[in-house]
Amino acid sequence: MIQGFWLKTRDGSVHQVAGREGIPLMEIIRDAGFHELAAVCGGCLSCATCHVYVDGSTCGIGKPGCDEEALLDCSDVRQSNSRLSCQIPFTSALAGLSVTIAPDE
Amino acid sequence: MTSFDCIIVGSGHGGAQAAHALRQYGFVGSIALIGSEPDLPYDRPSLSKDYLAGEKTFDRLQLRPGAYWDQQRITLLPGRRVTGVSAAQRQLTCGDGRNFGFEALIWAAGGTPRPLSCTGHDHPAVHYLRDKADCDRLLAALPACRHVAIIGGGFIGLEAAAVLRGMEKHVTVIEAQDRVLARVSGVEVSRFYEAEHRARGVEILLGGGLGSIRGDDAAELHLSDGRVLSADLVIVGIGLVPATEVLQQAGAETRQGILVDQRCQSSLPGIYCIGDCAVLRDGPGIRIESVQNANDQAGIAARAICGQAVPNAATPWFWSNQYDLKLQTMGLNLGHDATVLRGDPGKRSFSLLYLRQGSVIAADCINATRDYVQSRQLIEAGRLIPQAILADTSIPLKAMAETAGDLAFQHNNGGGSR
Numbered sequence: 001m002i003q004g005f006w007l008k009t010r011d012g013s014v015h016q017v018a019g020r021e022g023i024p025l026m027e028i029i030r031d032a033g034f035h036e037l038a039a040v041c042g043g044c045l046s047c048a049t050c051h052v053y054v055d056g057s058t059c060g061i062g063k064p065g066c067d068e069e070a071l072l073d074c075s076d077v078r079q080s081n082s083r084l085s086c087q088i089p090f091t092s093a094l095a096g097l098s099v100t101i102a103p104d105e
Numbered sequence: 106m107t108s109f110d111c112i113i114v115g116s117g118h119g120g121a122q123a124a125h126a127l128r129q130y131g132f133v134g135s136i137a138l139i140g141s142e143p144d145l146p147y148d149r150p151s152l153s154k155d156y157l158a159g160e161k162t163f164d165r166l167q168l169r170p171g172a173y174w175d176q177q178r179i180t181l182l183p184g185r186r187v188t189g190v191s192a193a194q195r196q197l198t199c200g201d202g203r204n205f206g207f208e209a210l211i212w213a214a215g216g217t218p219r220p221l222s223c224t225g226h227d228h229p230a231v232h233y234l235r236d237k238a239d240c241d242r243l244l245a246a247l248p249a250c251r252h253v254a255i256i257g258g259g260f261i262g263l264e265a266a267a268v269l270r271g272m273e274k275h276v277t278v279i280e281a282q283d284r285v286l287a288r289v290s291g292v293e294v295s296r297f298y299e300a301e302h303r304a305r306g307v308e309i310l311l312g313g314g315l316g317s318i319r320g321d322d323a324a325e326l327h328l329s330d331g332r333v334l335s336a337d338l339v340i341v342g343i344g345l346v347p348a349t350e351v352l353q354q355a356g357a358e359t360r361q362g363i364l365v366d367q368r369c370q371s372s373l374p375g376i377y378c379i380g381d382c383a384v385l386r387d388g389p390g391i392r393i394e395s396v397q398n399a400n401d402q403a404g405i406a407a408r409a410i411c412g413q414a415v416p417n418a419a420t421p422w423f424w425s426n427q428y429d430l431k432l433q434t435m436g437l438n439l440g441h442d443a444t445v446l447r448g449d450p451g452k453r454s455f456s457l458l459y460l461r462q463g464s465v466i467a468a469d470c471i472n473a474t475r476d477y478v479q480s481r482q483l484i485e486a487g488r489l490i491p492q493a494i495l496a497d498t499s500i501p502l503k504a505m506a507e508t509a510g511d512l513a514f515q516h517n518n519g520g521g522s523r
Contacts, residue, residue: 023165031170035125040400042148042166045474046424046433047397067431067474074478074503 003095010036010101019090025099026050026086036101043086048075050085051102060093077103108206109180110134111410112197114187115213115348119380119399121146121168123211124179126407137180137205139187141214142236145171150396152240153264154426158271163237187214190355192373209410212363212371212378213399214348221256221341225318231339234261243340250337251275254326256315258285260425261342263298266307267427276307277334279326281314288344291438291457294469297450301430347382347392360384362392367418368409369402377406385418389439395423420481433477436467436484445495448473456480463489468502475501482506 004018007029017032026039038049048071054061064072064083072082082102088094111127113120116138124138140146147166155161174181182205189198196206218233220226232243247253253269255262258280266276278285284295285302299309313328324336347362358364358372362384369377379402381394398421405415423434430453441459448455454472458465458480464487470477479502483490486506494500 027165031167033170033172033176035169035173038400040396041424042151042396044424044426045431046422046477070475070478073475074481 003092005090005094005097005099007032007034008098008100009034010103019092019095021091022089024086025052025088025090026084028090029085029099029101034101036104037085039086045071045084045087048072048084051075051077051105052083052085053079053081053100053102054083054088055081055098060091061088061097075102076105106196106204106206108135108196109137110207111136111209111211112205112207113138113211113213114197115215115380116140116142116146116181116183117149117213117215117380117399118146118168118396119213119215119403120211122400122403123213123379123407124174124177125169126404127410128177128179130407130411130413132407132411134208135178135180137182137207138174139182139185139199139205141184141186142238143184144237145169145174145181145183147237149236152237153234153261154268156237157234157240157244157265158268187351190351190376192355192357192376195375208375210376211403211406211410212348212352212376212382213380213403214351215381216345216347218341219344219346221315221318221343223315223317225324228318228320228324228339230324230337231318231341233341234265235345243338246338247272247274252277252323252336253338253340254279254324254334254336256339256341257343258282258309258311259288259342259344260286262340263302263427264425265340265342266302267305270302270305270307270428277336278302278307278309279313279315279328280309280311281329283312285309285311289434289438290469291441291444291459293444293446293450293457294432294471297455297471298427298430301428301453305428345381345392345394349382352376352378361390367405368415369406370409377409379403379406388418389437391437391439393421393437395421397422420484422477422481429472431472431474433470433474434467435470435477435480436465438467438469441466443492445492447476447496448498458495460492460495465490465495479503479506 007015007017040049041047045067146168186200218235233239252275255278269276286295313330316327316329319325349359353359363378364386365378365383371378380399408415425432438459443460445458456470456473456476459467465483468480483502483506
């Protein structure tokens, strides 16, 4: 079985998505056919349109960097578990992770 | 003749996003996306950065997975150039002679690189950097060359210079103005980037326009001031010629680009224009060549076609990556009458704020994402804030946008933690 993660889209439905080692979650979600992330800047930390919430129990995921923090800070729907999905490369340590797409702003 | 309810011309960021946005806003009619390139819509800005550097493969640049277009009933018509449009008959003609009918047309055709016009402009060593084919041709030529001359010290040229230094090429940037980024940034930003590139071994020749290119194999560049240099390869990045001609011939009003209203509609009924080749009629009067603008205008045109209210134009933003430097720009500095330097360029993290009549209208932020993000509020608030406060890095820009009056007090009383 391919290791992957769980994705909750804005309609509340949950989908299993196959991971790809080293590829950012933003690209994996986009390429898996989920189109709710605008991801306008393509992953270079200049917008916050790939905003997701990750489940709190995950330790392999690290903390947002300083630029990512700055971008998330200006979001009206920021939560403590907010991340920009372009900044999280998938690794096997993240297998089983739950990711929720943040509301559209 | 095949007809579609909506035809989008141009499969870059704007065109691809327009198709997506039409479906998102409930457009149920047929959609065709005509592109001049053979490829599926891809992320163009990466060409001069990650793709050129070999850090991202082309499949990772695709804006949507291949299956997306079929699923959304969007007909892709790649490899076609539109050569004529009839607004009255609502049909267009492609270079291969085929005609297509439409109810609505979204013109997102972008443009082509501004070509050299000097003697030797067609020298085989000359390259441009706009689409994948350009980039692939360049990548194929690079292994055999040592010295690359870049004509134009704008974003494309400087980004290419950074990548090529990473490949240990000898790089010379030739800029006709007296500083790089002269068209887009303030002096402090230009000088900073010149110093950074020079520190990494890039030769920057300012104030010397290209007179001619001679030579058979290697290119011999003769500058207007008499300097001569030799290069194995020449990359030209001197701006964009917007794709306005076809719509202009169809009768659309143009001024540097195709004039559009707040709904991105051109002067021709049913014909919309977005992205690099559009100029907002009641706007700043320039084309805004950015992913953000293409993307936002795609949404506006799609909403207009779906009969929905359109949002106001958003504050423009832009980015450029060179080496480990991230330049992020918020707003448009057009017509600024003062600048404030915030932070220390020597520390390689600073912002240059552009003011008009005391209000911040734009910010160039270098390795200063927090300023970049927060400057949006400041620009949109339009507050009058003393320059000494703007320059005070101990006060976040966000706080200035929210509480200008209190900050003046805090600053004058030695507030902050510097």
